[in-house]
Amino acid sequence: MTNDELALAPLNDLKREVERVGKLIPNSKFYLFGSAVTHPKACPDFDVLAVADTHEEQMRIFDEMHDVCSTWPIDLLVMSPAEEAECDFVQAQSCHPLFPTSVVTSHIP
Numbered sequence: 001m002t003n004d005e006l007a008l009a010p011l012n013d014l015k016r017e018v019e020r021v022g023k024l025i026p027n028s029k030f031y032l033f034g035s036a037v038t039h040p041k042a043c044p045d046f047d048v049l050a051v052a053d054t055h056e057e058q059m060r061i062f063d064e065m066h067d068v069c070s071t072w073p074i075d076l077l078v079m080s081p082a083e084e085a086e087c088d089f090v091q092a093q094s095c096h097p098l099f100p101t102s103v104v105t106s107h108i109p
Contacts, residue, residue: 010072011036014046015098017068021050021061022099028052028061031095034075038094045073049095051084 018030034047050065052058058078069076084090 018099021064030098033093033095047075050078
């Protein structure tokens, strides 16, 4: 495995898990924010926001994402749509969608 492949392994695993969990929990949304967006070449961790409708769905996201968050330096924040809207988190933190679009902009590793 090359150095570039090693560097991309956490993000690739994260994207795979986000897509899997997003399909399990309808209407959930996942975003990347923080240093992975602002300083992608030097990010020490990956900050992820998940937005889900119910408390049960939010807890399921934590459960389903546990392994990938334990394997890699991934910080997971989960909010309801009302919580996200109240602080306009996606806009304020310049979040980039991971799911349902599953497209990360090209400047993110």
